[in-house]
Amino acid sequence: MKYVILIHSNPQPWGHPTSDFMKEHQELPQQERDRLNSDFETVMGELHERGELLTGAALGDPTTARLYRWDKKPIATDGPYSEAKEHLAGFFLLDVESQERAEEVVAKFAGPGETVELRPVMEMGGSAQ
Numbered sequence: 001m002k003y004v005i006l007i008h009s010n011p012q013p014w015g016h017p018t019s020d021f022m023k024e025h026q027e028l029p030q031q032e033r034d035r036l037n038s039d040f041e042t043v044m045g046e047l048h049e050r051g052e053l054l055t056g057a058a059l060g061d062p063t064t065a066r067l068y069r070w071d072k073k074p075i076a077t078d079g080p081y082s083e084a085k086e087h088l089a090g091f092f093l094l095d096v097e098s099q100e101r102a103e104e105v106v107a108k109f110a111g112p113g114e115t116v117e118l119r120p121v122m123e124m125g126g127s128a129q
Contacts, residue, residue, distance in 0.1 A: 002121035003102040009089040014061040024113030043108040056092035
């Protein structure tokens with residue numbers, strides 16, 4: 001089953017890993033930040049060893065995004081979202097055996113001040129995998 005983990009964040013300034021730029025993360029004691037980073041590295045290692053991590057990418061500064069909408073023709077506007085505080089910061093594509101495994105993994109991705117979204121990937125033609 002394929003799932004995408006979407007990382008939503010709003011660091012100022014924009015940078016990766018986004019947690020390094022989040023006030024909520026910076027305010028944690030160093031020992032807690034180190035534990036969170038270690039937990040993340042551990043789950044990334046597990047995903048790699050099990051062949052569950054298909055790909056992932058950090059996304060650039062949201063101020064560089066453009067939105068394309070349709071109004072009798074394609075119209076481009078500044079992006080990335082209309083009136084949103086949080087922006088899509090990056091994603092990871094997984095291929096895991098079950099939703100339970102996906103939920104186990106995504107719990108390690110949520111950090112202070114960030115929102116993480118887990119969503120199944122649709123097959124071409126519209127059915128969830």
